[in-house]
Amino acid sequence: MRRPISTLAATALTIGAGMALWINHSSARDRVPVATPVGKPEFCIPHRQITESLVRSDSVIDFKMRGGKVYRVTIDGGCPGLGFEGRFGYSTSLDRLCASDIITVLYVSPIASGARCALGPFQPVTLAPAEK
Known part of the structure; x- marks a missing residue:
């Protein structure tokens, strides 16, 4: 039972990290x-x-x-x-x-x-x- 929760937490952290990279990448391109x-x-x-x-x-x-x-x-x-x-x-x-x-x-x-x-x-x- 604990395994799915830890997998879910790891997935959430990975998704969160990916979103942070996307936001940083996007703001760097917005310099005109x-x-x-x-x-x-x-x-x-x-x-x-x-x-x-x-x-x-x-x-x-x-x-x-x-x-x-x-x-x-x-x-x-x-x-x-x-x-x-x-x-x-x-x-x-x-x-x-x-x-x-x-x-x-x-x-x-x-x-x-x-x-x-x-x-x-x-x-x-x-x-x-x-x-x-």
Whole structure:
């Protein structure tokens, strides 16, 4: 009879520890660097020029381009799970990624797809230096 109780207690501790890690992981991803707009937002950017996509939170993605330009996209209402997972996929038949194109949050384990969300305009920005 004591064995199931101790197993239940161990399981509860494991679940609690996992939740604490998730909370810490999530809060670390929610640090969005300050960005200063440098021009008018653009509706589309050439996807072949994207060198890096940086998921900053559930609602902010920074796209680094060849040549050093950075575009910030803000997703209205956020995209559930995006900030935590830090990865997304998209499909387009054009040679560019556009505002209102749909991205899909990709989960690491199990390999599955999550929320689908529309992008906003691509605002050219200058990012503040990273804090140490």
